[in-house]
Amino acid sequence: MFDAVSSNLPFLMGGFWVTVKLAFFALAGGIPLGILVGLGRISRNKWVYYPVTFYVNVIRNIPLLLVIFWFYFVMPIIIGSPLDPFPSAVISFIIFEATYFGEILRAGYQSVSKGQIEAGYSTGLTYVQTTRYILIPIALRRMLPSMITQSIVTYQDTCLAFVIGLPEFVRRARIVDTLEVRSIQLFGFVAIVFFITCYIGSVISRRFEVREQEGG
Amino acid sequence: MGLAYEFDWGVLWRNPYGMYLLQGIWVTIKLGLIGWAIALSLGVLIGTVRISPWRWLRLIGTAYVEIFRNIPFMVQLFFWYYAGPMLFGEALQYRINSIIGLNYYVAIIALGMYTASRVAEHTRAGFSAISRDHYYAALSTGLTHPQMYRHVIIPYALRIIIPPLTTEFLTIFKNSSIAMTIGVLETTFMSYKIDSETFHGLESTTGACLIYLALGLVVVRLMGILESRLKIPGMIGR
Structure with missing residues (x-):
């Protein structure tokens, strides 16, 4: 029944590996940048606040697909030579997802009580130390369920790199499909793999949510 | 050196490219609005079903939401379009494939069904924000279960969830760009088409970005008006 899938399994799973790698790099860059973006969004310095807010509001109102295209077109102009789809996709995902992680973390930062920050200062910590050792760890822990959910969304989003010709999971399924015309099983297989991996992620996220509530 | 690139912003309005973009905007608006009509009606229905007293209905609702949320929209689109x-x-397959504009219809339905799963989650959250007393009060006046939902709970819940629905309404326009992967001639597709004809993709995609930003501003404005019109008296204003 799954003949087209099983006979092309190494090729398809190679594509799945590209998808996983892309998601990994997107998160490895997007979360740290998101931490900074979130700090910028609560900054009292208007030279930080306004540019960061502008960046977040613009990117969040543009489809990810266009961001991917835009970087694919702009990178060759900046570096002077054509860029592979993979690094180009990684850059666009980092820039795009950082705004979403940033907004989640902004809510996290704002949930940290003033008393805790002042306690940090009163023990002699500097602004950077207070942020590094008190604000960021508390916000990250509190926002963990939302962070996991957004990570799942990022993982799902990676398939959009399809449009710049990256041979990821869906692109490879499409290639096999044009040769063998087994759309039901091929896209069914892709859908099942995504469903299982994302479902596991959402169960983990929910578990953290429950733990957070129990911890008070 | 990359500085050799010469900008040509004329691709945004010069004939025929300006027309391409206008056609694209029209298709984006149609995809968004019709998809939204499907998403809202189906989503509210599924959200209601998920809190109904009948176990089997709840199970179907939960399965729908989990399936549509955990599979990327582009994969759903490919599945509906190709599979x-x-x-x-066999017999019907060829008849269906010969429908003119099939990709367009598939995109609208897929967009509506996908967004419905998200609307359903917001609807459910809206229901749980309504206190139990409202349910009891409605039932004690002699309303049946369906009447209670129709006249008391749903109108109430819908107003509570207008802010998250605004976000979803914005998202449906953004997600409609993914329809280009099955060849629907919407804004993103058109900006890509301009690139393939002029090699000025940077200008055309920048133009498309501005179009989506403008569309987003209009939607936020309209939903803001709607929200203030439908405000529930006595609730904390925003």
């Missing part, structure tokens, strides 16, 4: 007609069997 969908095959599900109807």
Whole structure:
């Protein structure tokens, strides 16, 4: 029944590996940048606040697909030579997802009580130390369920790199499909793999949510 | 050196490219609005079903939401477009594939069904924000269960969830760009088409970005008006 899938399994799973790698790099860059973006969004310095807010509001109102295209077109102009789809996709995902992680973390930062920050200062910590050792760890822990959910969304989003010709999971399924015309099983297989991996992620996220509530 | 690139912003309005973009905007608006009509009606229905007293209905609602949320929209689109007609069997398959503008219809339905799963989650959250007393009060005045939902709970819940629905309404326009992967001639597709004809993709995609930003501003404005019109008296204003 799954003949087209099983006979092309190494090729398809190679594509799945590209998808996983892309998601990994997107998160490895997007979360740290998101931490900074979130700090910028609560900054009292208007030279930080306004540019960061502008960046977040613009990117969040543009489809990810266009961001991917835009970087694919702009990178060759900046570096002077054509860029592979993979690094180009990684850059666009980092820039795009950082705004979403940033907004989640902004809510996290704002949930940290003033008393805790002042306690940090009163023990002699500097602004950077207070942020590094008190604000960021508390916000990250509190926002963990939302962070996991957004990570799942990022993982799902990676398939959009399809449009710049990256041979990821869906692109490879499409290639096999044009040769063998087994759309039901091929896209069914892709859908099942995504469903299982994302479902596991959402169960983990929910578990953290429950733990957070129990911890008070 | 990359500085050799010469900008040509004329691709945004010069004939025929300006027309391409206008056609694209029109298709984006149609995809968003019709998809939204499907998403809202189906989503509210599924959200209601998920809190109904009947176990089997709840199970179907939960399954729907989990399936549509955990599969990327582009994969759903490909499944409906490429595999969908095959599900109807040999004879019908060719009839369906010969429908003119099939990709357009598939995109609208897929967009509506996908967004419905998200609307359903917001609807459910809206229901749980309504206190139990409202349910009891409605039932004690002699309303049946369906009447209670129709006249008391749903109108109430819908107003509570207008802010998250605004976000979803914005998202449906953004997600409609993914329809280009099955060849629907919407804004993103058109900006890409301009690139393939002029090699000025940077200008055309920048133009498309501005179009989406403008569309987003209009939607936020309209939903803001709607929200203030439908405000529930006595609730904390925003």
